[in-house]
Amino acid sequence: MIPKIIHQTWKTNDIPNNWKNAVESCKKKYNDYQYILWTHETMETFVKNEYPDFYNVYMSYKNDVQRCDSFRYLILYKYGGIYLDLDIVCKKNFDILLKYDLVIARSPNNKFQITNSFYMVTPNHPFIKFCINNLPSYKDSFKYFGNHWHIMNSTGPWFLTKMINKYGESNIKNIYILNNDEFAGDCNTCNEDSCKGGIYFRHIVGNSWHSLDSKFYNLLLCNWYIILITIFILIIILIYKKTILKKLKKFY
DSSP: OOOSEEEEEOSSSOOOHHHHHHHHHHHHHTTTSEEEEEOHHHHHHHHHHHOHHHHHHHHHOSSHHHHHHHHHHHHHHHHOEEEEOTTEEEOSOOGGGGGSSEEEEBOSSOTTSBOSSEEEEOTTOHHHHHHHHHTGGGTTTTTTSOHHHHHHHHTSHHHHHHHHHHHOGGGSTTEEEEOHHHHTTTOOTTTTTTOOOOSSEEEOSOOTTOOHHHHHHHHHHHTHHHHHHHHHHHHHHHHTHHHHHHHHHHHO
8 A cells, every 4th residue: 555654845844824724624624644744955965875876866957846846756665645835735635545555636738637736656666766767867857948948848747757758657557547537627827715625635826837938838738728819819910901001091
């Protein structure tokens, strides 16, 4: 069974106020679970002691979030348990899921992508080991495409999705993938301040690692229909520019 350990990460032991209620909801819902908050300092010490061969790669990451992302694989391979982002509110007890060897979830923003904000796994799982072994070769992935693409592909959810596809979902025994209704429900990047969530979890506003390019991509994602309408109107104006100008001249 998956051990009853909840792992979370943050810079220090001082969790920001906007996430404290989310963290407490999980502690309260799973009061018989061991809870561990890993800080940047304790993460580095752990990697240095337990994964010395990976330590140089770990320290060479450009962004703290890449270290946090990669640490999730390392700690879960060693101890197993559950990893949760700090911006996840726990709604329903998931003890029933402990019978699986690996539990992951589809991204609320893209049904073809696996989120890395949540994992449940047994210790020494071969797929997690596979991910760890591939981390070094993806360290510089998409590094010339801006922070967002680089992080997502080198250690984030796009990396995890690639690993699932590369390893083969059918080759992972006793896996369970939470669907959108089970995981985040109606929550996505565009409505995390007002959504109700799924059966097990609700997402609240996070995005602590987002830089300018991430905010721009989210702006496009959340306003795509307005952008399409605007582009359509501009195309119509360009096509009928002369006709519109003639009518305006007559009008004035």
